Amino acid sequence: MNSYKAFRIHRENAQHSAGIEELELQPLDKGEILIRVQYSSINYKDALAGTGKAQIIRRYPLTGGIDACGEVAESSDKRFKAGDTVIVTGYELSTTIDGGYAEYLRVPADWAVPLPEGLTASQSMILGTAGFAAALALHRMEVNGQRPDMGPILITGATGGVGCIAVNIFDGEGFDVHAVTGKAEQHAFLEHLGAQEVLEREQVSAYHHALERGTWGGAVDNVGGEMLSSITRKIKPWGNIAAIGLAGGHDLNTTVMPFILRGVSLIGINSAGCPYEIREEIWQRLASDLRPRHLDDILTQTVSIEQLPEIFDQILAGKITGRTLVSF
Secondary structure (H helix, E strand, O other), X not given: OOEEEEEEEEEEOOEEEEEEEEEEOOOOOOOEEEEEEEXXXXXXXXXXXXXXXXXXXXXXXXXXXXXXXXXXXEEOOOOOOXXXXXXXXXXXXXXXXXXXXXXXXXXXXXXXXXXOOOOOHHHHHHHHHHHHHHHHHHHHHHHOOOXXXXXXXXXXXXXXXXXXXXXXXXXXXXXXXXXXXXXXXXHHHHHHHOOOEEEEHHHHHOOOOOOOOOOEEEEEEOOOHHHHHXXXXXXXXXXXXXXXXXXXXXXXXXXXXXXXXXXXXXXEOOOOOOOHHHHHHHHHHHOOOOOOOOHHHHEEEEEOHHHHHHHHHHHHOOOOOOEEEEEO
């Protein structure tokens, strides 16, 4: 096979366009592998890039998709051989390097993590960057001293990809989980995943003082903006806030008081730039102790790359719950 299908994104004269194209396979450089992609997934970042709503991509044209899992078709690196199943998430995929919305993906071997025992290829992409980010948040909070006895963990944007997986894995680790959503019809779903309490956005985002009553032992915030500003004021002493998303805005309006009077820590979760050693550890944990108990329930739908544009619009409109798998 000399050609393959890919979802390509263009920007010319400030005009965005995207669609399926046929590309030619190119020879590997030293240290690269060629992956026959089996599955990818759809993240908020993919929807922004695929619709041109944000300047995620820094080099055009480019193949979209920040996640991929598949079998090695060719390898110029001795660590991998044809037939090995590998995961690639983050790094520069769909930023400066062609991403996972294609039948084939060519990447540096340093980016590939062997599929851990205990996960199938499709399960790894139900998790994808969203699941990896949720597990990385828990990992970094635990390293910084977060414990279940410190109080409930608040999880915002709880019906989104990161949020619903975070609800499931934090509950599995023994934390009381308070989930925040603007979708009243999804309360039962979040309780099924492990939320002990489901809150409306307005119950969390409002604040009046530089410090409010300490309510939560820690938080995983997928929203940013005013939501994160409010949360900083309401975390109990020595709690941690893992900041992952910015769907609600990138500005942060707070004071130093939560940090110097309560010892609260704000931890940035950069899943794309995570060091390889930690990346490998997180994937091993996602296949074992952090494996979501309701992983199949988190999968909302499976689509083809031809369906990507309509799914992007639905994600940006807040109409998607859980995870969307892209199958090849």
